[in-house]
Amino acid sequence: MRLVRLIGNLGYGSRKEVAGMFREGRITDAAGEVLYADDKVGHDDILIDGESLDPPAGLVLMLNKPTGYTCSTRDPGRIVYDLLPPRFKLRSPVLSTVGRLDRETSGLLLMTDDGALLHRIISPKAHMRKVYEAMLAEDLKGDEAALFASGAMMLEGEDTPLLPAVLEVLGPRQARLTITEGRYHQVRRMFAATGNHVDALGRVAVGGLGLDGLAPGAWRALDPGDMARVFAG
Incomplete structure (x- = not known):
């Protein structure tokens, strides 16, 4: 996948905007060398304005949802996406909540852009x-x-x-x-x-995954060990 498309799919901007970021020298490798759109480089070696690239497609994260937020992109009030980097709302594939917590319910909320995984967790047959x-x-x-x-x-x-x-x-x-x-x-x-x-x-x-001290409003990406805990519960 070309770097322009990869970075655009992560919500950093349109392909035109990402191409402009390359021209401005804002996209570098881990050593600080300026990258070009046709370079071949691993995901973990890409920096934008000196910051590591967001996790690739297949992202699963846990959020400690405070009360007062809804699991929606259409609600005119506060939504859970407001607690994440703004570009997360623009990712493709889309980042969706795994099930929902109502506005006045707080606590552990999973989110993913992996549709198959989402349905595996929420399927009534899973008895999660x-x-x-x-x-x-x-x-x-x-x-x-x-x-x-x-x-x-x-x-x-x-x-x-x-x-x-x-x-x-x-x-x-x-x-x-x-x-x-x-x-x-x-x-x-x-x-x-x-x-x-x-x-x-x-x-x-x-499942077997708890909040593990995650503060209200905070989030983190899950690793394979975390996912094993989800399905071990």
């Missing part, structure tokens, strides 16, 4: 484990764990029972819930079905 921590408006009654684990719980407006879920009580009004499917607002609706209300909700793990 997702762990949430919830702060509730009312004290737990004590029978929620058995109900959630029963495999017979029905949500309002649906005709298929939920798969068994695991509830861990962390406090009178605090719980950790592990689910293996991803129905619309599932966690909030599960607690609502018990007569309770979720005041705050955060996702703390996907």
Whole structure:
């Protein structure tokens, strides 16, 4: 792939704009030597304005999404792409969220430009484990764990029972819930079905991958070891 196309696909600019960056000498190798559009050089040896090139196609990243952001490119308010370098929104293939967290749910969000991987994770057949921590408006009654684990719980407006879920009580009004499917607002609706209300909700793990101390609003690219953890959960 020609360097102009490679760099353009990473969102740094149109092909015309990237060609101009070459003419201006802004694109160099790791040693600081100016590169030309027809040079043959490895991805890791390309610098733009002295900074390493963004990861190539096949990128998977984890973001600790704060509340108040939506997983959309069309929302007029704050979107998760605002937390990333602006060019990430212009990448081709497109960088998409792996599933969604609603505006008022915080925590671990995966994003990738690998469509096959995205569908592998979110496929209902995958039964990918997702762990949430919830702060509730009312004290737990004590029978929620058995109900959630029963495999017979029905949500309002649906005709298929939920798969068994695991509830861990962390406090009178605090719980950790592990689910293996991803129905619309599932966690909030599960607690609502018990007569309770979720005041705050955060996702703390996907598969075997947790936040690992990642600060709210921060992100990092995943390496093969991280991906192994996702599918080991």
